[in-house]
Amino acid sequence: MSLILIGVACLLTCLGQVAQKYAVESWRDRPSALLDKLRSPWLWLALASLGLGLLVWLLVLQQLDVGVAYPMLSLNFVLITLVARFVFHEAIDRQHWIGVALVIAGVILLGRQL
Template sequence: MSLLLLLVACLLTCLGQIAQKFAVESWRGQSSGVLAKLRSPWLWLALASLGLGLLVWLLVLQRVEVGIAYPMLSLNFVLITLIARFVFHEAIDRRHWLGVALVLAGVLLLSRHA
């Protein structure tokens, strides 16, 4: 159950970050007024996802030691990298992919401890 909550927290946080990116992209070419930007559904999705992610994260911290739980959030780095590459078509260099592989190895090591 703790691992499932941790994955949900990661996914919600990633969704929030992706929605932030879409919100900023949707603002290109718009008026620079704050009220116009506040009407962005992407912005509200980002806020809702990050807020819900925070609540799930608090549940995780009740069940898992912070020294194990927090490094597991580095899965966000992996997920965001994949989304940057395949959704936003951003270039990812070899060093970055090596970092992704090292993060995955670290998460695998930690998950065996939990």
């Protein structure tokens, strides 16, 4: 159950980060007042996703030691890298991919403790 909750927390956090990116991208070409920015559905999706992710994370911390649980959030680094590459078409260099592979290896090693 802990792994599922960690996965949900990571996905919600990733969704929140992506929604933040879309929110600021929508603001880029048109300078607008603060109230216009606050009406952005992307901003509200980001806030909701990050808020729900926090609540799920609290459930994770009830079940696992923080020293095991927190490094598992590094999966967000992997997810955001994939989104950056395949959704936003950003260039990702070889060193970055090596870092992603190392993060995945670390998560696998930590996952054996669960």
